[in-house]
Amino acid sequence: MDCFVFEAAGKHLGIEARYIYRIADEVRVAPVPLLPSCHVGIIYYRGDLFDVIDVGRLLGKEGRLSDKPSYVILMKWDQRKLGLIPERIAGITWVEDAKATDTVFTKDGLAIHMITPEKIWDTLSELPYGH
Amino acid sequence: MDIDKYKRIFIQESGKYLQDLNTDLIRGEHDLLNRSLWSDIHGKIHSIKGMARALNLDAVSGLCHSLEGWCKEFQGGTMTPNADAVQVLMDGAELLKGLVAATAEGTAPEASPQLDRISALLAQRPDKLIPQTQPDTHPVSSPSKIDHIRVEYSLIEELLARSQEIILLEKTLPPLSQEQISSGLRGWIDHYMAMLRGLHFQLARLRLMPVQDFVSLFDKPVRDLARNYHREVRLEMVGGELQVDIGLMERLREPFMHLLRNAIAHGIELPDERERSGKSREGKIVFEADKRGDSLVLTVSDDGRGIDQTAIQRYLRGTMGMSDQEISGMPREEFLHTILRVDYSSADATNQLAGRGIGMDVIAKAIQYLSGSLAIQSEPLEGTQFVIKLPLSLSIVYAIVFKIGPYTLSVPTSHVASIERAEATSAEQGGDLYDLWDRLGIHPGTRKSTHILKLRQPPAIDDSIPTEPPPSRFAVDAVIGNMPLMVMPSGELLARAGSFAGVGIMENGDLSILLDMEKL
Secondary structure, rough: EEEEEEOOOOEEEEEHHHHHHEEEEOOEEEEEEEOOOEEEEEEEEOOOEEEEEEHHHHOOOOOOOOOOEEEEEEEEEEEEEEEOOOEEEEEEEEOOOOOOOOOOEEOOOOOOEEOOOOHHHHHHHHOOOOO | HHHHHHHHHHHHHHHHHHHHHHHHHHHHHOOOOOHHHHHHHHHHHHHHHHHHHHHHOOOOOOOOOOHHHHHHHHHHOOOOOOOOHHHHHHHHHHHHHHHHHHHHOOOOOOOOHHHHHHHHHHHOOOHHHHOOOOOOOOOOOOOOOOOOOOOOHHHHHHHHHHHHHHHHHHHHHOOOOOOHOOOHHHHHHHHHHHHHHHHHHHHHHHEEHHHHHHHOOOOOHHHHHHOOOOOOOOEEEEEEOEEEEEEHHHHHHHHHHHHHHHHHHOOOOOOOHHHOOOOOOOEEEEEEEEOOEEEEEEEEOOOOOOOOOHHHHHHHHHHOOOOOHHHHOOOOOHHHHHHHOOHHHHOHHHHHOOOOOOOHHHHHHHHHHHOOOEEEEOOOOOOEEEEEEEEEOOOOEEEEEEOOOOOEEEEEEEEEEEEEEEHHHHHHOOOOEEOOHHHHHHHHHHHHOEEEEHHHHHHOOOOOOOOOOOEEEEEEEEEEEEEEEEOOOHHHHHHOOOOEEEEEEOOOOOEEEEOOOOOO
16 A cells, blocks of 8 residues: 655654645644644644644654644544644655554665554544643 | 514525425326325425414415315315316415515505405315306416525535635745835735635635525435324424524534434324323424524424433433432433433433433534533423534634734634723733633743733523633733634534634634633
8 A cells, every 4th residue: 555654753654645635835833722732733724624733742752843834744534634743754655555553664674653543533532631 | 572583584484385385286286196295285385374373474374274274185185186276276376475475575465356266266175166256367477586506515615625725825926026016016916815815705605504404404304204103293493594504514414313313203202192191193393593692502392201211210320320319419411411421322222212312422422523512401291402502613703813822812702892901901900800821821921911801791591500600801912803703613622622612714814713711
């Protein structure tokens, strides 16, 4: 399958490419209070609102972010919409069909940790809100 | 009661029925013995009669009454329709259309020769009609004016997306030279962009639909369900002219289907049982839409047997391990909300038959997603009422937009009583000043407090439920302005914070988070 690869928290992460809706640049994220620190805010893109998540922070990395990230990876699936801020976008690569939680290796020996939007959503759902 | 408002609703809704009536009667002419069709025709005339009676429009309700007499007989098979009888009904429907139009202009006559002629004909048996000063030709109706078209909702979405992309193009505009600026190009571009933003706002209004159209989607399912469960059920609508976001209603489609299914399967009793309890054989489900403040309040009520409270008690005892004393000490609202628990329906097989547990958690989740709230009222033998209060959905509202710390926030203008400069009000000493910085977790070092927003207290929906009054005054760093916002539901994650009424999009494309002051 085609796999979209990006870097965050010092890791290469891969998402099945069919989940990727757009890569938005030049967007301004509106910060929202009372949300977990990895939730950077929201953006309005082509008629939809996307929650924007700093993947590094979601994975436990600390640090301050700009409210003008270079890129936001937009995903749409079922009725959900999520934007991910990576540290760097690596590109699309082909990997043999892999289970969602597997680590796969490219021909060059690069380790890619596969993640799914549902898994990210589940992790987000477990965080505290409203404080 | 605002009679004019109800008259407008009557004209709008009966217009729709009359339009369908013509089509049905033409079908009836070719399918005289189709009793289900006569039942539909009867239902439409009956609905117009009901509304006309409520407004004391005697000529309209009288004519409807005469027309439905025949339809009832055709529907029941006690009389057989013929072409002449259908013609009389068509003439009657045409006359009805004229009376409704005259009502709109405030000139509805109480009597006319045509009304007398049709009434005299309808007083006879349809199979033994004696013409009454029969006209040479029957009125030939003209096709109605085309004032509506149907479009796919996805087209509207695409148009909105496209218009936003065009607006976003401004960000890629190369820097203008001094010469270009002096030639007026900058002014021209600004004007052009302002026009585009206005267009985008108008396009957004295409997403609004009358609630009546939403409720009409359930006419057939309600009829089918009633037939399957051997119930007699009538679905009524109040406030159908309210315009709401189609995206919001789409999300409520499944939950409402659950509500109606439960009302018919478990709420409304069998006709004989209803009769024994002194009720009419026909059960009634009323769908009411209302705007209170800036909330949309949707109420679904039925006059059935009410929620089975013994089933709830059984669940609380069996599954939740509660004692009888604990159960009786539960607040009423909390007790009834038990039916919203995920495992309520599967807790006990008898609940499936006796209670209202099927899929109620689906409704609760959908409402939570939309940042709404649900109140349940139910009395044994009297019926059940679900009151769904939804925050501002996609629509254009005016709001006071302000900055506080790094956040751009807003409250609907209608909630704001006044805005004062902070230094003029000795803000820091105000005892009732709500500390929004603290609530939102903003570092106090950045506090500027330039203005104080004083809020109106919103009307309580249900006085019987004691609630904390929302904050009445709070300070902000800067007021951006009073401006129209296109408001969208805030989504699942923001809803978890439980403090937002939606997300507002400003004309320049920037976002502002609408605070729900009642929930902060």
